[in-house]
Amino acid sequence: MRRARLRSAFTLVELAFVMAILAVLVAAAVPSYQSVLRHAQVAEAYTMVQGIAHAEKRIFRDQGRFLPCGEPGQPPARTAPFSDDPCWRELGFSVSGDVRYHYWVESAGDEFRVFAVGDLDHDGKLSRLELSGLTLAVRVEDELE
Numbered sequence: 146m147r148r149a150r151l152r153s154a155f156t157l158v159e160l161a162f163v164m165a166i167l168a169v170l171v172a173a174a175v176p177s178y179q180s181v182l183r184h185a186q187v188a189e190a191y192t193m194v195q196g197i198a199h200a201e202k203r204i205f206r207d208q209g210r211f212l213p214c215g216e217p218g219q220p221p222a223r224t225a226p227f228s229d230d231p232c233w234r235e236l237g238f239s240v241s242g243d244v245r246y247h248y249w250v251e252s253a254g255d256e257f258r259v260f261a262v263g264d265l266d267h268d269g270k271l272s273r274l275e276l277s278g279l280t281l282a283v284r285v286e287d288e289l290e
Contacts, residue, residue, distance in 0.1 A: 183265060187288055190246045190274045197259045201252075201259070205255075211250070211252035211278065212232060212252065214228075214230060214233055215228055215233070215250060217260070219247060220263040226244075227239070228248070247262050259276040261275075273286040
């Protein structure tokens with residue numbers, strides 16, 4: 146009579162088989178996830194340089210000059226708070242939270258350029274975005290490194 150009962154537990158082999166299937170699924174999903182994550186991180190730089198460019202255009206409209214902000218430098222090691230340079234406040238540009246790129250603006254007369262430099266995979270090879278204030282076109286070097 147006891148043998149007719151349904152068993153209520155899994156065997157060790159069954160559990161190992163399920164774990165192996167899960168491991169294969171995770172191994173297949175991680176590279177795809179990392180690619181999507183890297184593209185999202187690069188989108189930060191595109192959004193920021195365009196936002197800074199629009200703030201520069203607004204300053205030019207109101208004051209008749211472009212405002213150089215920040216200085217060329219190295220990107221943050223991982224993430225860092227956005228620069229606390231008073232120039233960014235004068236420009237009317239602020240960021241809540243951390244950034245993955247270092248940003249600055251160079252201006253000369255009636256032209257400006259916005260720069261973003263980052264090292265997303267921390268291999269020492271920098272990606273660089275440069276937005277021209279004349280055309281608002283973004284030039285990219287090593288976008289995903």
